[in-house]
Amino acid sequence: xxxxxxxxxxxxxxxxxxxxxxxxxxxxxxxxxxxxxxxxxxxxxxxxxxxxxxxxxxxxxxxxxxxxxxxxxxxxxxxxxxxxxxxxxxxxxxxxxxxxxxxxxxxxxxxxxxxxxxxxxxxxxxxxxxxxxxxxxxxxxxxxxxxxxxxxxxxxxxxxxxxxxxxxxxxxxxxxxxxxxxxxxxxxxxxxxxxxxxxxxxxxxxxxxxxxxxxxxxxxxxxxxxxxxxxxxxxxxxxxxxxxxxxxxxxxxxxxxxxxxxxxxxxxxxxxxxxxxxxxxxxxxxxxxxxxxxxxxxxxxxxxxxxxxxxxxxxxxxxxxx
Amino acid sequence: xxxxxxxxxxxxxxxxxxxxxxxxxxxxxxxxxxxxxxxxxxxxxxxxxxxxxxxxxxxxxxxxxxxxxxxxxxxxxxxxxxxxxxxxxxxxxxxxxxxxxxxxxxxxxxxxxxxxxxxxxxxxxxxxxxxxxxxxxxxxxxxxxxxxxxxxxxxxxxxxxxxxxxxxxxxxxxxxxxxxxxxxxxxxxxxxxxxxxxxxxxxxxxxxxxxxxxxxxxxxxxxxxxxxxxxxxxxxxxxxxxxxxxxxxxxxxxxxxxxxxxxxxxxxxxxxxxx
Ligand SMILES: Nc1ncnc2c1ncn2[C@@H]1O[C@H](COP(=O)(O)OP(=O)(O)O)[C@@H](O)[C@H]1O
Ligand SMILES: [Mg+2]
Numbered sequence: 001x002x003x004x005x006x007x008x009x010x011x012x013x014x015x016x017x018x019x020x021x022x023x024x025x026x027x028x029x030x031x032x033x034x035x036x037x038x039x040x041x042x043x044x045x046x047x048x049x050x051x052x053x054x055x056x057x058x059x060x061x062x063x064x065x066x067x068x069x070x071x072x073x074x075x076x077x078x079x080x081x082x083x084x085x086x087x088x089x090x091x092x093x094x095x096x097x098x099x100x101x102x103x104x105x106x107x108x109x110x111x112x113x114x115x116x117x118x119x120x121x122x123x124x125x126x127x128x129x130x131x132x133x134x135x136x137x138x139x140x141x142x143x144x145x146x147x148x149x150x151x152x153x154x155x156x157x158x159x160x161x162x163x164x165x166x167x168x169x170x171x172x173x174x175x176x177x178x179x180x181x182x183x184x185x186x187x188x189x190x191x192x193x194x195x196x197x198x199x200x201x202x203x204x205x206x207x208x209x210x211x212x213x214x215x216x217x218x219x220x221x222x223x224x225x226x227x228x229x230x231x232x233x234x235x236x237x238x239x240x241x242x243x244x245x246x247x248x249x250x251x252x253x254x255x256x257x258x259x260x261x262x263x264x265x266x267x268x269x270x271x272x273x274x275x276x277x278x279x280x281x282x283x284x285x286x287x288x289x290x291x292x293x294x295x296x297x298x299x300x301x302x303x304x305x306x307x308x309x310x311x312x313x314x315x316x317x318x319x320x321x322x
Numbered sequence: 323x324x325x326x327x328x329x330x331x332x333x334x335x336x337x338x339x340x341x342x343x344x345x346x347x348x349x350x351x352x353x354x355x356x357x358x359x360x361x362x363x364x365x366x367x368x369x370x371x372x373x374x375x376x377x378x379x380x381x382x383x384x385x386x387x388x389x390x391x392x393x394x395x396x397x398x399x400x401x402x403x404x405x406x407x408x409x410x411x412x413x414x415x416x417x418x419x420x421x422x423x424x425x426x427x428x429x430x431x432x433x434x435x436x437x438x439x440x441x442x443x444x445x446x447x448x449x450x451x452x453x454x455x456x457x458x459x460x461x462x463x464x465x466x467x468x469x470x471x472x473x474x475x476x477x478x479x480x481x482x483x484x485x486x487x488x489x490x491x492x493x494x495x496x497x498x499x500x501x502x503x504x505x506x507x508x509x510x511x512x513x514x515x516x517x518x519x520x521x522x523x524x525x526x527x528x529x530x531x532x533x534x535x536x537x538x539x540x541x542x543x544x545x546x547x548x549x550x551x552x553x554x555x556x557x558x559x560x561x562x563x564x565x566x567x568x569x570x571x572x573x574x575x576x577x578x579x580x581x582x583x584x585x586x587x588x589x590x591x592x593x594x595x596x597x
Binding site for chain 2: 060063064065067081084085086088089091093095098099100102104105109112113116117118119145
C-alpha cells in the first residue's frame with residue numbers, strides 16, 4: 001500500500017536580492033525541483049543530501065505546512081495543505097531544530113496535553129508512553145521542565161511526543177543532530193525497533209550516515225532538489241563503484257611484481273607489512289586464497305565499503321539524472 | 323457523533339486552558355513583582371486622580387464621584403494583566419523563528435489553541451494579579467460598592483469579553499509577522515494605543531462627547547478596561563450598562579472572526595522559516 005506519493009513536486013522560493021542602492025531584484029530559488037517518489041507502508045527511507053538540497057522543504061510539503069509550487073503530493077491518501085488537520089492525526093513529525101514541547105512545563109505535562117489535543121484514549125496513551133519510557137529511558141527527566149533538558153533528553157521527548165497518538169507515518173528531520181553518543185544510540189535503537197513492527201512508515205533526513213546504515217533499507221539521495229539516487233545502500237555502492245577492501249598484515253613485504261587477479265592494490269603501509277586491495281571482479285574467498293598461497297599472512301580483515309565515501313563522491317560529482 | 327465531538331472539543335479546550343494556567347504559575351517571582359508594581363502605581367494614580375477630582379466643582383469628574391474614581395483606578399490596575407494588555411509577542415516570535423510549525427502540525431486550529439491558553443492565563447491573572455490591587459485599594463481608599471444585583475455578574479462577563487477583545491487584537495497584530503517577518507511595529511502601535519484608548523491613563527469620558535462615543539463604540543480598546551470599570555462602578559443606568567457590554571461582545575466576535583480569517587489566509591501562503 002502506498003503511503004507517500006510525490007509527483008513532479010516543486011517548490012520555488014522568491015528571494016529579493018539587492019541590485020543597486022534602492023532597487024531589489026527578485027530571484028527564484030528552486031528548492032525542490034521535480035521530485036517523483038512513492039513510499040510504501042512500513043518502509044524506512046533515509047532521505048539524504050548536502051546542505052540546502054531541499055530535504056526540509058520536501059518534509060514541510062509532506063506534512064502540510066508548506067504549499068507546493070507545482071506537482072502533486074499525497075500522504076495517507078490526503079492532500080497535505082488543505083487537509084492538514086486531518087493529516088495531523090495520521091503523522092508524527094520531529095524537526096530536530098525546533099521543539100513541539102511546552103517549554104515551561106515538565107515533560108510529562110506536555111505528553112498529557114498531547115493526549116487531549118489528539119484525543120487519544122487513555123489506555124492507548126498509557127501503553128505507548130510506557131513503551132517509550134522504557135526504550136528511550138525517559139524516567140529520569142519526566143518531571144523536569146523542558147527548557148532545562150539537555151538536547152539529547154529533549155530529543156527523546158520529542159520523538160515520544162510524535163508517537164503518542166499512534167501515527168502511521170513518522171517524519172524525522174535531523175533527529176540525531178548534535179546529540180551525545182548515548183542519546184544517539186537510544187534514538188537509533190528505538191527507531192530500529194519501531195521499524196521492525198512493519199506498520200509505521202518512516203522518512204528520515206540526517207547528516208549522520210550511521211543512522212541510515214542502521215535503520216534504512218532504502219536510501220534516497222537528493223541534490224539541488226533532484227533525486228540522484230533511489231535504492232538500497234548496496235545498489236548505491238554498486239552504482240558508484242565502491243568496493244569491499246581486503247586488508248592483510250604480512251610477515252614480509254610482497255614482491256613488487258605481485259598481482260591479485262580481480263583486485264587492485266590501493267595501499268601499502270608499514271614498509272609493505274600491511275597491504276589493502278579493493279575487490280573488483282573477484283570474491284573475497286578467492287582473493288584470500290590467492291593471497292595466502294603466495295605470501296605469509298599474519299592477519300586478515302575484510303572492510304565493508306563506507307557509505308560516507310560514496311556519498312561524498314556522489315555530492316562531488318554533478319547529478320547525472322538531470 | 324456530533325455530541326461526542328463537541329464534548330471532546332470541550333475537553334481538549336479545557337486541557338489547553340489548564341496548560342496556559344500552569345505555564346504562568348511556574349513564574350512565581352515575576353507574578354509577585356508584577357502585582358507589587360501594579361499596587362504601587364495604583365497608589366500614584368489614585369492620589370493624582372482624587373486630587374484632580376477634588377479641584378473640580380462638586381468633586382465630580384466626568385460624572386464619577388470620588389469613590390467611583392478610586393474604584394476605576396484600582397480595577398484598572400487589576401485588569402491590566404488580566405486582559406493581557408501588554409507584552410504578548412509569543413505568536414510573532416514563533417512565526418519569526420519557524421516554531422509556529424509545531425502549532426500547525428497539530429489537529430487543533432491555532433486560533434483555538436492560543437485562545438484556550440490565553441484563557442488559562444486569564445484565570446491565573448484573575449487570582450494573582452486582580453485580587454491583590456483590589457484588596458489593597460479597598461483597605462486604603464473608600465471604594466464604590468455596587469447597588470444593583472446584576473452588576474457583579476455583568477462585570478465578570480465584561481471582563482471575559484474584554485479579555486477576548488484584547489486576545490484577538492494581540493493575535494492580529496502578532497499575525498502580521500506572517501507577512502512582515504518583524505511584527506514589532508504593529509505590536510508597538512497596539513501597545514501604545516491600548517494604554518491611552520482603553521482608558522488606563524484617564525477616564526475616557528473626560529473627553530468631549532463625540533470623542534468619547536467614538537472611543538467607546540468605534541474602536542475596540544475601551545472594551546478592555548474602561549467598559550468593565552464603568553460596569554462595576556455603575557457609571558450609567560442599567561440599560562446603558564448592558565449596552566456597553568453588548569458593544570464589547572460585538573467587538574469580541576468581530577475580532578475573533580478576523581483572527582480566523584487572517585490565520586487561514588496566512589496558512590494558504592505559508593512559508594515556515596528555518597530548516
Ligand atoms: N523560506 C525560504 N525562503 C527562501 N529560500 C528558502 C527558504 N527555505 C529554504 N530555502 C532555500 O531552499 C533550499 C533548500 O532548503 P532546505 O530544504 O532547508 O535544505 P536542506 O534541508 O536539504 O538542507 C536552500 O537553498 C534554501 O536556502
Ligand atoms: Mg534541513
